Amino acid sequence: RRSNKISLGDGNNPDLEKAVRAHANLLEYAPIGLLLLGCAELNGVTRWLLAILALAFVAGRLLHPAGLNKPDNMKARVLGMQLTLVSILALAATNVLWIVWRLIAG
Numbered sequence: 109r110r111s112n113k114i115s116l117g118d119g120n121n122p123d124l125e126k127a128v129r130a131h132a133n134l135l136e137y138a139p140i141g142l143l144l145l146g147c148a149e150l151n152g153v154t155r156w157l158l159a160i161l162a163l164a165f166v167a168g169r170l171l172h173p174a175g176l177n178k179p180d181n182m183k184a185r186v187l188g189m190q191l192t193l194v195s196i197l198a199l200a201a202t203n204v205l206w207i208v209w210r211l212i213a214g
Contacts, residue, residue, distance in 0.1 A: 130173040137192050141165045144199035151206050161199050168192035 145162055168191030175185020 126176050130176055133172060134169060137196070138169065141169075141192070141196055141199065144196060144203060147203050148199055148206070151203055152210070153202060153206050157202065161195055161202065164191050165195040165199075168195060 145158065145165070148158055148161070168188045171184045171188030171191065173188075175182060175188055178184065
């Protein structure tokens with residue numbers, strides 16, 4: 109913003125618009141991912157499973173903005189979106205199934 113003298117919004121600057129969207133996308137997905145990871149840890153999910161799910165989530169979050177910087181190659185961005193979504197869904201399912209398993213087992 110400072111280098112382009114834009115105080116509010118993106119000023120129709122494509123680079124600033126990418127940066128704004130990258131930050132917004134992170135803020136849209138990071139809270140739910142972190143909450144699900146925290147719940148899984150509190151529920152007692154094994155460390156190795158937590159590590160795999162956390163690594164998938166972090167990798168997805170890192171690949172997404174990397175793909176934004178290369179508009180001619182969308183593979184990194186798409187892979188980042190897929191990893192993020194799959195890891196969030198897997199964390200939600202893991203939390204539910206882990207609780208059900210512990211209730212049944214005992």
